[in-house]
Amino acid sequence: MAKQNTVFKDAFNRCLGLLENSDSLASEPELGNQLGVSRTTVRAILTRLEEIGLIEWSKRRKAVLRKPSAADYFPTEETDSLSEIIERSFMRRILAGGAEPGMQINELELAREIGTGTTSVREFLIRFSRFGLIEKRPNSHWVLKGFTPEFALELTEVREMFELRSAAAFAHLPNDHPAWAELDAIAALHREILADVDNRYREFSELDEKFHLLVHQASRNRFIVDFYDIIAIVFHYHYQWNKTNARQRNARAMEEHLAYIEALQSRDPAKIEGACRRHLKSARETLLQSIN
Amino acid sequence: MAKQNTVFKDAFNRCLGLLENSDSLASEPELGNQLGVSRTTVRAILTRLEEIGLIEWSKRRKAVLRKPSAADYFPTEETDSLSEIIERSFMRRILAGGAEPGMQINELELAREIGTGTTSVREFLIRFSRFGLIEKRPNSHWVLKGFTPEFALELTEVREMFELRSAAAFAHLPNDHPAWAELDAIAALHREILADVDNRYREFSELDEKFHLLVHQASRNRFIVDFYDIIAIVFHYHYQWNKTNARQRNARAMEEHLAYIEALQSRDPAKIEGACRRHLKSARETLLQSIN
DNA sequence: ATTCTGTCTTTTATCTACAATAGACAGATT
DNA sequence: AATCTGTCTATTGTAGATAAAAGACAGAAT
Numbered sequence: 001m002a003k004q005n006t007v008f009k010d011a012f013n014r015c016l017g018l019l020e021n022s023d024s025l026a027s028e029p030e031l032g033n034q035l036g037v038s039r040t041t042v043r044a045i046l047t048r049l050e051e052i053g054l055i056e057w058s059k060r061r062k063a064v065l066r067k068p069s070a071a072d073y074f075p076t077e078e079t080d081s082l083s084e085i086i087e088r089s090f091m092r093r094i095l096a097g098g099a100e101p102g103m104q105i106n107e108l109e110l111a112r113e114i115g116t117g118t119t120s121v122r123e124f125l126i127r128f129s130r131f132g133l134i135e136k137r138p139n140s141h142w143v144l145k146g147f148t149p150e151f152a153l154e155l156t157e158v159r160e161m162f163e164l165r166s167a168a169a170f171a172h173l174p175n176d177h178p179a180w181a182e183l184d185a186i187a188a189l190h191r192e193i194l195a196d197v198d199n200r201y202r203e204f205s206e207l208d209e210k211f212h213l214l215v216h217q218a219s220r221n222r223f224i225v226d227f228y229d230i231i232a233i234v235f236h237y238h239y240q241w242n243k244t245n246a247r248q249r250n251a252r253a254m255e256e257h258l259a260y261i262e263a264l265q266s267r268d269p270a271k272i273e274g275a276c277r278r279h280l281k282s283a284r285e286t287l288l289q290s291i292n
Numbered sequence: 293m294a295k296q297n298t299v300f301k302d303a304f305n306r307c308l309g310l311l312e313n314s315d316s317l318a319s320e321p322e323l324g325n326q327l328g329v330s331r332t333t334v335r336a337i338l339t340r341l342e343e344i345g346l347i348e349w350s351k352r353r354k355a356v357l358r359k360p361s362a363a364d365y366f367p368t369e370e371t372d373s374l375s376e377i378i379e380r381s382f383m384r385r386i387l388a389g390g391a392e393p394g395m396q397i398n399e400l401e402l403a404r405e406i407g408t409g410t411t412s413v414r415e416f417l418i419r420f421s422r423f424g425l426i427e428k429r430p431n432s433h434w435v436l437k438g439f440t441p442e443f444a445l446e447l448t449e450v451r452e453m454f455e456l457r458s459a460a461a462f463a464h465l466p467n468d469h470p471a472w473a474e475l476d477a478i479a480a481l482h483r484e485i486l487a488d489v490d491n492r493y494r495e496f497s498e499l500d501e502k503f504h505l506l507v508h509q510a511s512r513n514r515f516i517v518d519f520y521d522i523i524a525i526v527f528h529y530h531y532q533w534n535k536t537n538a539r540q541r542n543a544r545a546m547e548e549h550l551a552y553i554e555a556l557q558s559r560d561p562a563k564i565e566g567a568c569r570r571h572l573k574s575a576r577e578t579l580l581q582s583i584n
Numbered sequence: 585a586t587t588c589t590g591t592c593t594t595t596t597a598t599c600t601a602c603a604a605t606a607g608a609c610a611g612a613t614t
Numbered sequence: 615a616a617t618c619t620g621t622c623t624a625t626t627g628t629a630g631a632t633a634a635a636a637g638a639c640a641g642a643a644t
Contacts, residue, residue: 001598001599001632001633001634002597002598002599002631002632002633002634003596003597003598003599003632003633003634003635004597004598004633004634005633005634005635006634007431007634007635008634008635027587027588027589028588028589029587029588029589030588037635037636038635038636038637039589039636039637040634040635040636040637041634041635041636043589043590044634044635059588059589059590059642059643060588060589060643060644082597082598106624106625107625107626108624108625108626109625116598116599117598117599117600118599118600118625118626119411119597119598119599119600120597120598120599122415122626122627123414123415123418123597123598126415126418126419127418130422130518132514132515132518138626139299139604139605139606139625139626139627140605140606140607140625140626141606141625141626151514154512154513154514154515154516155515157513157515158513158515158516161453161457165453220446221446221449221450222424222443222446223424223446223447223449223450223519223522224450226422226424227515230515293602293603293604293628293629294601294602294603294604294627294628294629295602295603295604295605295626295627295628295629296603296604296627296628297603297604297605298604299604299605300604300605319617319618319619320618320619321617321618321619322618329605329606330605330606330607331606331607331619332604332605332606332607333604333605333606335619335620336604336605351612351613351618351619351620352613352614352618352619373627374627374628398594398595399595399596400594400595400596401595408628408629409628409629409630410595410596410629410630411627411628411629411630412627412628412629414596414597415627415628430596431595431596431597431634431635431636432595432596432635432636432637433595433596433636585644586643586644587642587643587644588641588642588643588644589640589641589642589643590639590640590641590642591638591639591640591641592637592638592639592640593636593637593638593639594635594636594637594638595634595635595636595637596633596634596635596636597632597633597634597635598631598632598633598634599630599631599632599633600629600630600631600632601628601629601630601631602627602628602629603626603627603628603629604625604626604627604628605624605625605626605627606623606624606625606626607622607623607624607625608621608622608623608624609620609621609622609623610619610620610621610622611618611619611620611621612617612618612619612620613616613617613618613619614615614616614617614618
């Protein structure tokens with residue numbers, strides 16, 4: 001296999017969703033926009049939809065013949081891109097399984113284990129190296145530096161510098177900047193989840209990422225925004241891995257977020273800095289606790 | 293060709309250097325250490341040295357028969373690793389040649405132009421993307437974001453945050469830390485070059501990199517140290533590209549460095565911050581001037 | 585006049601193969 | 615006892631090939 005057709009399968013599944021609530025489909029370029037794929041892929045999807053009797057397709061006419069059933073969808077295992085599979089597999093190995101700092105990482109072995117070619121693994125490792133968890137010895141193996149307390153401290157040190165500056169910049173966004181509306185929406189979602197926290201505390205992880213990314217974007221600095229990727233991936237896998245006291249931790253963080261958001265809305269620099277510092281401090285403590 | 297033997301050729305050339313001042317060579321593992329290569333490569337070098345009649349080799353005996361001549365060395369074009377070649381070639385294209393922001397970057401075309409396979413170009417682009425000058429559209433081309441004033445401002449903003457913090461940390465290094473001795477050596481070299489600045493101002497570029505890296509390392513933060521790569525590459529190619537007033541600019545920067553170094557040596561936080569800010573400000577101005 | 589479809593070309597993502605390089609181990613040498 | 619060499623194996627770096635996906639263009643349909 002030269003290339004997996006995951007783009008096709010994923011877009012196909014999303015297209016079935018469109019098809020649930022409508023009795024005909026838009027034009028090919030329009031569908032391409034909706035699904036975020038090229039016309040070539042759209043046509044492949046339409047061809048398959050016709051083959052399995054979901055639509056009748058003739059030039060501009062794409063009439064829905066029946067509603068899609070569960071069996072029409074491609075299984076979710078087949079819709080993940082190779083890089084997602086490699087990332088998950090790798091993160092599981094280094095976060096969960098006894099991965100000692102200093103351990104060697106073998107491209108060929110990783111590739112065999114994941115069931116993929118070495119090229120993809122190499123490219124993943126190169127991309128991943130910017131997260132500071134692995135390092136290359138040229139002409140030789142990669143070395144795992146490990147998810148250690150030092151790593152967490154270095155990460156949070158930079159994060160705190162960047163976020164304090166971004167939060168300060170946020171206050172100076174013009175009043176009609178869309179970020180203010182987004183901030184309102186995020187605040188509302190916080191209150192909604194907090195009102196039913198016992199059932200919905202798991203939604204925090206995603207909300208957390210959205211909120212902090214919004215703050216970082218106010219810096220209008222690509223290096224600051226890009227750095228947030230590292231924080232996001234660390235917290236993302238960290239939440240999946242460490243679930244002790246999750247409900248309580250998340251509730252507390254959401255309260256802090258609300259105070260932080262209120263400070264931003266006040267535009268008062270001192271208030272913003274205080275609320276931001278308080279939240280960052282507890283976020284750092286949470287992360288550090290879970291490592292030891 | 294599956295792999296260029298540039299490691300062999302480069303190590304071979306360096307081995308000829310060792311051979312100039314000695315009438316026999318060390319053991320294989322020892323040579324491997326000196327040259328920074330594996331025993332396999334050392335043995336390949338010894339084999340070649342024997343073939344061209346430079347040494348007589350029998351087990352532990354590696355007697356030098358004659359001094360190497362210029363013809364024994366591999367030409368320097370053959371000793372650069374593929375990634376260095378690609379980097380230079382790429383930087384020339386985007387800094388020198390009319391490379392408009394928003395331009396598409398084509399892997400295949402780049403590969404053909406450089407005379408290499410696509411795999412290496414891809415890997416280079418992935419590594420290079422962390423410098424914030426290019427961006428990938430998945431399943432599609434890369435986009436050149438360009439060496440624009442915005443880029444320079446975003447870069448220097450982060451640089452200033454990081455360097456101020458690193459400089460402050462430098463003052464707290466223990467008195468017996470090797471960085472103090474290195475700082476002295478760097479200061480001495482500054483004075484030496486300044487004393488003959490008309491002839492030696494070109495040595496500044498390398499010295500500049502060494503000095504700022506030393507400062508950044510005092511942060512003991514991998515993200516801060518890694519970020520310095522971006523600054524170093526930008527200034528490196530920038531110096532090569534823009535030579536107007538180079539002598540004067542470099543002389544001024546060296547004076548600033550000396551004041552900055554003196555401030556570090558004083559361990560006085562206020563003095564350090566002042567000298568650091570002054571230098572960073574003029575470095576930023578120099579960079580910005582050359583872009584427009 | 586604009587938007588769409590049919591068809592074709594180009595480019596990316598990924599696999600496989602292979603030379604260069606690293607590295608392991610046993611027996612030889614000091 | 616420690617270090618070295620001869621030999622062998624394992625891994626990386628890179629090229630080349632191929633299916634998937636993107637994208638270009640002309641003619642057809644609104």
